[in-house]
Amino acid sequence: MSSESNLLSVFRPDVRAMHAYHVQDAAGFVKLDAMENPFALPPALQDALGARLARVALNRYPGTRINDLHAALRAHAGIPADMGLVLGNGSDELISLLSVACAQPGATVLAPVPGFVMYAMSAQLAGLRFVGVPLTPDFELDAAAMVAAVREHRPAITYIAYPNNPTANLWDDAAIEQVVQAVGEAGCGLVVIDEAYQPFASRSYLGRLAQRPHVLLMRTLSKFGLAGVRLGYMMGRADLIAQVDKVRPPYNISVLNTEAALFALEHADEFDRQAATIKAERERLMAALAAMPGARAYPSQANMVLVRVGDAAGVFAALKARGILIKNVAGLHELLANCIRLTVGTPSENDALIAALSDLLREPLTPSQA
Known part of the structure; x- marks a missing residue:
């Protein structure tokens, strides 16, 4: 074996087998693949x-200004004064930090699937079982199966996305409470409610948080309109x-992230206006999809819509050829076949997307596709 090959053996086998997160080149495309707020300031x-x-001291490490951001986030989200608050470089970092903090021998992370890929990836990298x-x-959330899994595996962390990615739906509150209660009764770990898409949802878990001491609530400013700032x-x-x-x-x-986030929170009314437009456009897109014979759109409470089509790869390629970039999620889980x-x-x-899909999805789905 060459010395070059020996160097690779320094890395963990499971890391060598992984694929790096791939970001599609969106230059020149209508970019509808990453659940970003499409509006600029x-x-x-x-x-x-x-x-x-321009006035920020780039030559200095972040200092006490971060305390101002803590206070602004507490005021914006209505976080009770006696609750703790921790910031991350996006929700991804918070998930990673939580995995590291809970990575005791034999510990397990539990989550519904399909769901956000970072729950499983961060667990794996921290040495937790997923x-x-x-x-x-x-x-929909299979409450009975989730409760059974909690009792069997006694997870250190149970993730509940509210709404879920990539399915975009907001699960039934009664089903969620069954899972939260099961974890509490087991006394085994934490429930993390991930409200990444809260700006577009009709409900939040925040009002119940004080009565659920084993529940943590996670949000991000990415969907608020600051995906490039990376703040969870x-x-x-x-x-x-x-x-x-x-x-x-x-x-x-x-x-820079701190100051940009503070600025955005001071102008939250602008981002609220953008979110209202996005929600109205979501309903318009859903109505258009309902009239397409070759599409089955699922309920959405996020800034995305999951759609089952006859040929996901074909629709993805056809839209890309027309200058529209979306996400083909069919390979992420068997339940997402042709989604x-x-x-x-x-x-x-959205006008361009609706026009293109109306042309592509004229033929009805077969029973096996639907």
Whole structure:
């Protein structure tokens, strides 16, 4: 074996077998593949933000200004004063930090599948066992199966996405409470409610958090409209959050991210207006999909719509040829066979998407496809 090959053996076998996260090249495309807010800031706010960021001390490590961001997030989200709050470089980092903090020998992470890929990936990289519990064929939470899995595996962490990615639906509150109660009764671990898509959902878990001491609530400013800023936050019982904070790298939130987030929260009304437009466009897109014989769109409470078609790969390629980039999720889980995921765009972007899909999805789905 060559010395070059020996160097690769330094890396864990499971890491060598993994694939790096791939981001599609979106240059020149209508970009509807990553659940981003499609709206830029109005020019006046762009100028104001630019002037503000120009005054940031880039030569200094982040300092006490982060305390101002904590206070602003507490005020914005209505986080009770006695609850802990920890910030991450996006929700991804918070999931990773939680995995590291809970990585005791034999510990398990539990989550419904299909779901956000980082739950399983972060568990694997931290040496935790991951157990996925399939959703129902209509992508609802299988409460009985989840409760049985909690009792069997006694997970250290149970994730509940609210709404879920990539299915976009908001699961039944009674089913969620059954899982939360089962974890509490088992006394084995934490439930993490992931509200990444909260700006587009009709309900939140925040009002119940104080009565559920083993539940942590996670949100992000990515869907709020700041995907490029990378800022997630997690709240819950102060002593639990303090343990996650211990494994957080120092200065994980940059001075630029901090100042951009503060600016955005000061102008939350603009982002609320954008979210209202996105929700209205989501309903318009859903109505258009309902009239297409070759599509079955599932209920959405997020800024995306999951659609089953006759040939996901074919629809993806045809849309790409027309300059529209979406996500083919058919290979992520067997329940997602022939499913594509559409991000809700601007009105003009959605016009282009609806026109293209209306042309592509004229033929009815067969019973086996539906």
